[in-house]
Amino acid sequence: xxxQKTIFVCQNCGYKAPKWLGRCxxxxxxxxxxxxxxxxxxxxxxxxxxxxxxxxxxxxVAIDKEARDKTGMSEFDRALGGGVVPGSLVLIGGDPGxxxxxxxxxxxxxxxxxxxxxxxxxxxxxxxxxxxxxxxxSADSSELYLLSGTCLEDVIDRLDELAPRIIVIDSIQTIFxxxxxxxxxxxxxxxxxxxxLMSLAKGSGKAIFLIGHxxxxxxxxxxxxxxxxxxxxxxxxxxxxHMYRILRAVKNRYGPTNEIGVFEMSDKGLEEVGNPSKxxxxxxxxxxxxxxVISCMEGTRPLLVEMxxxxxxxxxxxxxxxxxxxxxxxVSVLVAVLAKRGGVALSDKDIFVNVAGGxxxxxxxxxxxxxxxxxxxxxxxxxxxxTVTFGEVGLSGEVRGVSQTELRLKExxxxxxxxxxxxxxxxxxxxxxxxMELTGVSSVTELLEVLF
Numbered sequence: 001x002x003x004q005k006t007i008f009v010c011q012n013c014g015y016k017a018p019k020w021l022g023r024c025x026x027x028x029x030x031x032x033x034x035x036x037x038x039x040x041x042x043x044x045x046x047x048x049x050x051x052x053x054x055x056x057x058x059x060x061v062a063i064d065k066e067a068r069d070k071t072g073m074s075e076f077d078r079a080l081g082g083g084v085v086p087g088s089l090v091l092i093g094g095d096p097g098x099x100x101x102x103x104x105x106x107x108x109x110x111x112x113x114x115x116x117x118x119x120x121x122x123x124x125x126x127x128x129x130x131x132x133x134x135x136x137x138s139a140d141s142s143e144l145y146l147l148s149g150t151c152l153e154d155v156i157d158r159l160d161e162l163a164p165r166i167i168v169i170d171s172i173q174t175i176f177x178x179x180x181x182x183x184x185x186x187x188x189x190x191x192x193x194x195x196x197l198m199s200l201a202k203g204s205g206k207a208i209f210l211i212g213h214x215x216x217x218x219x220x221x222x223x224x225x226x227x228x229x230x231x232x233x234x235x236x237x238x239x240x241x242h243m244y245r246i247l248r249a250v251k252n253r254y255g256p257t258n259e260i261g262v263f264e265m266s267d268k269g270l271e272e273v274g275n276p277s278k279x280x281x282x283x284x285x286x287x288x289x290x291x292x293v294i295s296c297m298e299g300t301r302p303l304l305v306e307m308x309x310x311x312x313x314x315x316x317x318x319x320x321x322x323x324x325x326x327x328x329x330x331v332s333v334l335v336a337v338l339a340k341r342g343g344v345a346l347s348d349k350d351i352f353v354n355v356a357g358g359x360x361x362x363x364x365x366x367x368x369x370x371x372x373x374x375x376x377x378x379x380x381x382x383x384x385x386x387t388v389t390f391g392e393v394g395l396s397g398e399v400r401g402v403s404q405t406e407l408r409l410k411e412x413x414x415x416x417x418x419x420x421x422x423x424x425x426x427x428x429x430x431x432x433x434x435x436m437e438l439t440g441v442s443s444v445t446e447l448l449e450v451l452f
Contacts, residue, residue: 006180008033011187035180035188069166069207072110075262075272076103078301079234079247081255084111084166087205088254089198091172091227093212094236099245100211103236103263103270104168105130105139107209111166112141119164123150123174123184137269150184152177152193156200164206169197171211172226194229227251238265242358244279245270249299259299277415280357281306286385290377293417294369295390295408296361302404302411304388306356307366309373314350325355326370327362334370334393341397342371342444344378364392365402368421371444372451381452388412389421397444401425409434421447 008017010033015026023030068083077083080090094100108118122130127146134140145162149155152175159167169175175193176184183189194210201208210230227233231253238245247261262276273279281293281304290309295302314320323331331353338344353370355361368391376383390408392400401423412420413436424440441447 005038006035007038009036010034034191035182035186037179037192069111069114069116071107072114073107073272076107076247078299079249079259079261080232081249081252081259084207085231085254086165086207087201088232089194089201089208089210089230090232090234091210091212091230092234092236093214094238095214098236098238099263099265099270100236101170102133102137103245103247104170104209104211105134106137106269108166108168109134109137109139109141109144112143115143116165117143117145117162118166118168119145119147119159119162120168120170121147121149121155122170123148124171136267150174150176152196156196159200159206167206167208169208169210171213173213190226191229194226198229237360238358244273244358246359256299260301277302277304277411280304280359284356284385287382289380289382290373292369292373292376292383293388294366295388295412295420296363296365297404297408302407303359304411304415304417305359305361307369307373308354308356309370309377310352311346311349311374311377314348316350319348320350320352322351323353325358325360326353326366330367331370333395334367335374337393337395337397337444338371338374342375342448344375344448346374346378349378363402364400365390365408367391367393368399368441368447372421372447375448375452379452383451384419386416386418387421388417388419391421391423391426391441393444399423399441399443399447401429405430406432406434409436409438412436421450 008020010024010027010029012029012032013024013027015024017033021033024032068085070083071077092100092104105120108120112118120130126148130146145164147158172190172194173185176189177192177196180188180192197208200206232249233251235248235250236245237248243265245263245265247263249257249259251257262273263270264273284291284306292307293304294307295304321328321332335346335351339346351374368389371393372383372389390402392402394400405422405426409420413434417436419437419439421439421441424442427438427440439450441450
């Protein structure tokens with residue numbers, strides 16, 4: 001295969017050079033020149049035959065409502081928005097050793113058992129090594145095929161022979177195309193390979209899963225445009241010291257974003273967690289200050305998690321503000337609100353805030369829980385065990401309502417909670433009755449009076 005002509009393009013300003021340069025002569029950016037395929041000339045464009053179909057009116061386009069392929073793993077289907085969409089390109093990222101390869105192998109095994117021909121392509125392991133992992137999770141379907149290789153052109157030739165419905169690339173950073181001379185894993189290679197796989201998925205209707213490496217900052221290695229090319233981006237999160245793993249959707253063209261699937265790591269692979277709310281506070285201590293259960297939304301799913309706080313006298317000139325699972329800037333703002341509007345002096349206190357279970361929460365509804373548990377630890381007065389809380393807190397100390405109030409309350413009732421602290425506006429917007437005591441508060445001051 002003849003190697004195509006390439007050029008080096010600055011990713012910052014678009015400057016083009018015939019060879020690689022450490023610094024862009026135009027904008028002065030370092031290490032910004034990336035190898036790309038040179039554009040064809042006008043003569044080649046004139047010879048090219050049009051391959052696009054005729055435009056269609058949107059009211060004449062027919063779609064299949066049941067076009068998704070269910071994997072049989074409900075937590076994975078939830079993160080995808082209901083199942084695998086034919087012709088979709090899905091990117092799965094996560095820390096090394098978190099279980100990405102194990103998860104996707106379990107998924108394709110379930111699809112293969114339904115009669116869908118699947119092909120697992122690995123650029124890091126041999127087929128014997130994949131088989132060893134497959135034996136541990138009992139993946140032995142006759143419709144599951146394994147292939148070890150790194151050249152994209154060779155892989156595409158095998159696809160023409162096998163004609164699989166589902167394709168897995170593990171990992172995208174190990175695959176290269178002969179069109180570029182740069183090393184596998186470089187920015188140009190990753191982008192060019194992903195572009196060709198996207199064209200393959202859209203043209204053939206095959207669903208393709210890409211596994212991506214993650215950098216030290218927690219982002220998927222490679223250019224940011226990689227996340228823009230794919231249809232769905234899933235992050236597999238979890239702490240190596242915890243048995244639970246969370247599959248979080250951060251982009252999804254075919255479903256809601258911020259959906260999560262919860263899994264538990266075992267010796268036989270990953271097992272689904274049917275009731276994640278229960279596991280996040282089932283070991284909660286009783287009659288201890290600095291602990292409260294909050295209700296948050298992850299996509300369309302309500303979750304109840306335990307929020308913990310520890311307030312103690314600081315020996316430092318600048319007291320510490322340490323958080324795990326929540327935004328530290330948000331905690332600093334709420335501590336200032338609690339001191340100014342609630343009269344709780346915390347300027348000389350070390351404050352530690354933690355979300356039990358290793359989950360990360362980024363939602364305004366947790367504000368009321370952070371203030372409640374911080375005040376509880378400072379006053380050394382426990383919050384009743386069967387109390388749940390949620391609500392947004394403004395800088396003037398007002399408590400604002402949040403969305404999906406009824407879903408949050410129903411989940412709390414189902415798990416045995418008897419009292420809820422929330423904004424008065426949220427109570428007024430309820431359309432159905434809830435079998436629990438609802439206490440409305442309008443300010444931080446009123447919250448402290450009700451609790452303590």
